[in-house]
């Protein structure tokens with residue numbers, strides 16, 4: 252996995268709440284058996300009409316936000332289906348960081364496993380970022396080691412993250428390889444449970 | 448100290464518990480299906496890893512299997528996905544109920560049916576509705592594909608202990624009100640993110656009186672309330688359901704297991720991080736009108752008004768939702784006409800669901816212009832229903848009688864609702880495009896969906912079809 256620490260990029264303001272994973276990646280694109288190639292289908296039905304033409308007014312179609320690596324949205328982001336294709340699509344499209352007041356649990360976990368940084372900020376902070384980001388492109392500096400998001404005027408937003416996951420993301424470690432270090436404990440657990 | 452069932456199961460499964468870190472939890476049962484597993488098996492192959500405990504895995508094919516002609520999967524990519532699962536199971540020694548296997552069905556229907564699902568187990572599956580299995584007093588939750596790979600390799604998962612949330616249902620459920628109505632009412636009242644970061648335990652007299660199938664309907668939709676998992680403490684109803692099932696312990700071993708299962712129930716006086724309650728009197732047959740499962744109301748009601756929303760953001764999402772759904776503010780639910788009816792999904796496609804629907808439609812005809820289908824939750828359900836003659840009841844009324852699978856719940860196979868058309872559905876999600884691009888989904892119980900099929904519009908099943916009288 253690609254480690255993540257500092258990301259500096261303009262933010263993409265997706266001013267919606269309860270964005271579900273069916274919208275992030277629609278089911279007709281779930282049939283691939285690879286982890287890559289989902290970026291072009293991200294938010295497909297919000298981006299494109301039935302003929303495949305770009306829809307006006309959807310933020311991902313606004314050229315001002317081309318190349319953005321930071322997606323900002325409202326509460327309960329990523330609710331619904333557990334499909335990891337959702338973070339795969341987000342990553343493949345080019346986002347490394349998501350900022351929202353809250354996330355659905357499975358989606359949040361799925362981001363961490365793919366070295367996407369899901370940042371929780373207060374609702375007022377997200378509100379401010381969305382308002383500014385819609386008015387004109389705003390370049391944010393995200394620093395995982397420091398746990399900060401910094402605006403161009405120097406305003407700093409701090410965020411919390413589980414230290415275990417922080418370390419994993421900073422190093423891009425393979426979680427399974429780490430768990431194998433506990434193989435003896437797993438074997439021991441299996442033996443005691445069989446006796447019980 | 449008095450403990451909840453959630454803590455009891457959690458504590459039993461800690462393999463490694465170090466302060467400041469998530470716990471490494473042992474997983475007792477890993478269910479797999481064709482859509483969320485291919486990348487996980489591929490990961491094993493790339494890293495030269497094995498499946499640690501194939502005997503604790505069970506796979507089936509449900510999400511994109513055809514429900515008409517099983518032999519022909521037209522979509523080449525879906526065909527590849529199904530073939531890939533078969534090959535992976537073969538290569539890694541994972542038991543599989545293939546498309547042609549008598550045990551095949553929706554993963555959350557067959558787990559309980561086969562007795563794989565048992566109280567006290569930790570159960571995971573790459574599917575958010577794994578919460579269904581919580582009905583048995585198991586700790587069951589959906590995981591992503593990376594976690595599927597982690598469980599395949601190590602039979603464990605790193606998990607931080609979630610908070611506990613009690614949802615108590617007070618009072619007695621009125622006749623004609625289904626389990627689906629209870630859970631839809633809960634989600635409408637408390638919202639789709641009430642359960643975030645929590646595991647829910649459903650409690651109260653009303654819950655104790657429910658059958659196992661009804662309990663599964665409720666736990667199934669815990670994820671729609673944002674919860675990691677939802678469960679119900681085991682009791683005699685749970686034990687009796689499991690007795691004699693294919694993979695349940697047999698004979699003396701069963702009695703011993705049952706004793707242990709019953710001991711897992713939450714202790715008297717156990718406390719939760721949060722508790723909420725709903726009174727049964729608040730619950731009537733429910734339907735959703737919007738684009739998330741929290742946008743619902745009793746059938747006697749109307750589509751809300753924009754002026755009902757003081758908060759501007761909520762008003763905006765309300766207006767977006769009714770625009771997508773093609774509804775008017777204040778429209779009476781019973782005036783809304785439908786073109787499709789889908790009775791199926793892991794929420795409501797078990798035998799009792801089909802019986803409820805059949806009771807409503809017996810001797811009647813599906814309204815002209817309505818296309819109605821029944822997709823049994825498993826091949827076993829289908830067989831049992833046919834033995835009771837339910838298939839005849841459905842087909843004589845004008846319903847299509849299909850093979851088992853997820854089907855129109857997520858429309859990954861050929862069963863799709865066309866854009867702009869309206870479907871009364873017994874499934875669990877009414878997101879934009881869930882049943883097809885531009886499709887308009889209304890969630891409800893099997894009896895309510897059946898009544899809608901007959902009248903061609905939403906109907907209070909208690910009024911015109913007094914099935915519970």
Ligand code: SF4
Pocket residue numbers: 509510553554555574576792793794852853856857874875
């Ligand atoms: S029936 Fe629907 S909700 Fe259930 S597992 Fe299948 S697709 Fe998911």
